[in-house]
Amino acid sequence: MVITFVFLAVLIAIAGAVIDVGSWYRAHRQMQATADASALAGVQELPASTSAALAQALDYADRNDGGVQSQDVEFSGTTAPNDTIKVTARMAAPGVFTRLFGIDSVTARAAAKARTGTLGSARWAAPIGVDERHPDLQCQPTPCFGNPSTLDLNKVGPGSFKILNIDGSRGGTSSATLGVWIDRGLDAYMPLQWYWGEPGSSFNSSHVRDALKNRIGTELLFPIFRDVRGGGTNFQYEVVGWVGWHLTGYKIGGRGVLEGWFTSVIWEGIESEPATGDDFGARAISLVE
The missing domain is CATH 1.20.58 (Methane Monooxygenase Hydroxylase; Chain G, domain 1)
Structure with a gap:
């Protein structure tokens, strides 16, 4: 017992x-x-x-x-x-x-x-390129955030109006696809590299207009280009980073204009290792331990 x-x-x-x-x-x-x-x-x-x-x-x-x-x-x-x-x-x-x-x-x-860290690759980017020489990108150490401004879609080369084939493809991309990329972003990681341009004024379509209308009041992620080369279907943009843009309005006609301001964003992407030194305020965060 x-x-x-x-x-x-x-x-x-x-x-x-x-x-x-x-x-x-x-x-x-x-x-x-x-x-x-x-x-x-x-x-x-x-x-x-x-x-x-x-x-x-x-x-x-x-x-x-x-x-x-x-x-x-x-x-x-x-x-x-x-x-x-x-x-x-x-x-x-x-x-x-x-x-x-x-x-x-x-x-x-x-x-x-x-x-x-700064983005080495970005997901959900939109296909509208921003010239690195834009005045509001010249502030240091980061762009002039919150300053009401505009982004023009003027011609930058033979047949090219700052619309990029951000999926890495070459040749014509349908206006429906461009609309999806603006409305939702590219569902893939976009690395820093040269990209083919979309020939013609593809922004002047109902798909692009509707997508821009849906995004008013929100932030988009745009690729920044430093250099260009070629012409027509051979036109390319050298993408060196990304920047956030708060869209407040747009004008689409003979020429395209986006209204809003640059803004810092935390975005889905892969950090650049080592740091590239080009910090345009678009960054990725991650748990490392």
């Missing part, structure tokens, strides 16, 4: 320990989620301001499960100064049955590291 009671007591203790360990595991997962989300919130302010990034990370943590203090947030440079944030979250996870073994609680701790 005594052996039976001892055996039952041991089984209960083991079962209790398993329950506590499961509770500690859930606490760790909770802290990992907090650290991940806080790092992703803070990294959106980098590399411009570590103080703003710190405030964002702490605010996000406080509004969720807490466990993050100022000293738990660190900044470093991976491909550029202050492009990386590390957040450590921790909380005391109490034990119940493990107190029988002298363990009142454990510290659930998790860390996450996030990085921001």
